[in-house]
Amino acid sequence: MREIVVLSGKGGTGKTSIVGSLAALAKGKVLADCDVDAADLHLLLKPTIKEENEFWSGQLAQIDEAKCTECGLCQDLCRFEAIRDYKVDPIACEGCGFCSHICPTNAITMKENMSGHWFVAETRYGPLVHARLGIAQENSGKLVAQVRQQARRIAEERGFDCIISDGPPGIGCPVISSLSGASLALMVAEPTLSGIHDLERVLGVCRHFGVPATVAINKHNLNEENSRRIEDYCKDQGIGVAARIPFDNAVTEAIVRGLPVVEYADGAVSREIEGLWDSISRP
Amino acid sequence: MLISIASGKGGTGKTLVATSLALALKDNRKVKLLDGDVEEPNDHLFLKPDISGSQPVFIPVPKIDEAKCTRCAKCAEVCAYNAIAVLGGCGACSYLCPEKAISEEQRQTGVVEWGNADGIDFVQGRLTVGEAMAPPVIRQLKKHTDSDGIAIIDSPPGTSCPVVETIEGSDFCLPTPFGLNDLVLAVETVRQLGIACGVVLNRAGVGDNSVEEYCRKENIPILLTIPLDTEIARLYSRGITLVEGLPEWKEKFVGLFQKIKETVDARDRSLKR
Numbered sequence: 001m002r003e004i005v006v007l008s009g010k011g012g013t014g015k016t017s018i019v020g021s022l023a024a025l026a027k028g029k030v031l032a033d034c035d036v037d038a039a040d041l042h043l044l045l046k047p048t049i050k051e052e053n054e055f056w057s058g059q060l061a062q063i064d065e066a067k068c069t070e071c072g073l074c075q076d077l078c079r080f081e082a083i084r085d086y087k088v089d090p091i092a093c094e095g096c097g098f099c100s101h102i103c104p105t106n107a108i109t110m111k112e113n114m115s116g117h118w119f120v121a122e123t124r125y126g127p128l129v130h131a132r133l134g135i136a137q138e139n140s141g142k143l144v145a146q147v148r149q150q151a152r153r154i155a156e157e158r159g160f161d162c163i164i165s166d167g168p169p170g171i172g173c174p175v176i177s178s179l180s181g182a183s184l185a186l187m188v189a190e191p192t193l194s195g196i197h198d199l200e201r202v203l204g205v206c207r208h209f210g211v212p213a214t215v216a217i218n219k220h221n222l223n224e225e226n227s228r229r230i231e232d233y234c235k236d237q238g239i240g241v242a243a244r245i246p247f248d249n250a251v252t253e254a255i256v257r258g259l260p261v262v263e264y265a266d267g268a269v270s271r272e273i274e275g276l277w278d279s280i281s282r283p
Numbered sequence: 284m285l286i287s288i289a290s291g292k293g294g295t296g297k298t299l300v301a302t303s304l305a306l307a308l309k310d311n312r313k314v315k316l317l318d319g320d321v322e323e324p325n326d327h328l329f330l331k332p333d334i335s336g337s338q339p340v341f342i343p344v345p346k347i348d349e350a351k352c353t354r355c356a357k358c359a360e361v362c363a364y365n366a367i368a369v370l371g372g373c374g375a376c377s378y379l380c381p382e383k384a385i386s387e388e389q390r391q392t393g394v395v396e397w398g399n400a401d402g403i404d405f406v407q408g409r410l411t412v413g414e415a416m417a418p419p420v421i422r423q424l425k426k427h428t429d430s431d432g433i434a435i436i437d438s439p440p441g442t443s444c445p446v447v448e449t450i451e452g453s454d455f456c457l458p459t460p461f462g463l464n465d466l467v468l469a470v471e472t473v474r475q476l477g478i479a480c481g482v483v484l485n486r487a488g489v490g491d492n493s494v495e496e497y498c499r500k501e502n503i504p505i506l507l508t509i510p511l512d513t514e515i516a517r518l519y520s521r522g523i524t525l526v527e528g529l530p531e532w533k534e535k536f537v538g539l540f541q542k543i544k545e546t547v548d549a550r551d552r553s554l555k556r
Binding site for chain 2: 009010011012013037038040043058059077079080091094095096097098101102110133135136137138140141168169170171172173174175176190191192193194195197198201202204205208209219222223226247252256
């Protein structure tokens, strides 16, 4: 199974647009949206949802007021400052359960917490697994793991040998969860100082977890000097640059029309993305 | 006053708004800028601060003394995470071990740095590459929000724990949406925390007017509109803030702050009553 995860460090560099185009180009694959905080691949691919599932993960402390003697031990010991005035702040509570173990009157119990949903959907480019973490919830990494596991299950069932995942921004827990054990990380980098800084950090995460990476420079001609810096950095690190996608209004127009750019225009942007898919589709 | 800048989706202009707002206000007020996007902090690239101090961020990690351990497995029973992830160390195992065989070691997972950027008090957090948990770094960063002037905090993208940790306790939140989908996510997050908000519309002129309609319906003011403009994108690419690259924007950011201040002052007055 070849699993390609698209990352960038910085948000808004064009991950979803590129995944949308790869979805149109690739045959026999499952799509996964691993940005469970702010999934947006479904906006582009307009899926029909076939399955909706609840995501139960973690726990929240609950204080039984009838049993609570207001001794304050739980407040003193909670490292997350999640208990104030003998009440649990559900947003601050990390679900560690420490309070439930030490309460002298057993007034605290842990209840299961439903923290989101995950979906199996059909698009005209094939099946899509995506998810929605509840607002202000934790455990985004576990929900990402669930999305990847379901994508693998569907790929196996249908005899597909490829998964293309749209990853989250950043370098933390959901990124690590999207990345670990993937065949290839495709980095969408924009030639801005922020883009370069963030690319270097997320490439560090790939190195840390031993996932090979390749780079696509998006809006290549927005700043040629910065694009050269990305090329030099990649050469120095032994990382290939698989595409140099120019800035083109056709990309925005395609987004507004809800189409992958390779289906909307046949200019330089589309040619670069086709070349990109050629170079990363095989090991 | 603490103003947070947030968005459901990444790359929608948080850094641009945070840095330009800080620069526009610094001549007449005491301004502090905190970069809470500890996974990918970018404000320093624009403000180029002189860093004068730093403090490492540690999380406690349990360590078992084999000589004292009787294999009673109490620690395994109480560990909600099955010890697969140490979420900033809850301390349950060391407290509850009957033999007191568990102590806590400190592992560094990031750093908080501070300094001065041309008159702006600057603070940022930085998560170590390969570490998963941003909230402990953000929690330490937020110990620096005390300010008798204006503190502006730049949030990471999304809607989950790092965002909540960053924007919680702010007097006003400015979402910078790209589209309706990510605006709704940001507004839901802000409202859950009971924070007043107003929108800065970035790259306006793309797509339909669903964002404006939503704001009208939900009674959320659009406080500033920044057009989709190649010149602004090029300045950004070179690490130049909007108010420095196009000085006519300074007045607009001062105006943005005035509108925020009116909302916060009105709220404070009604709270006093």
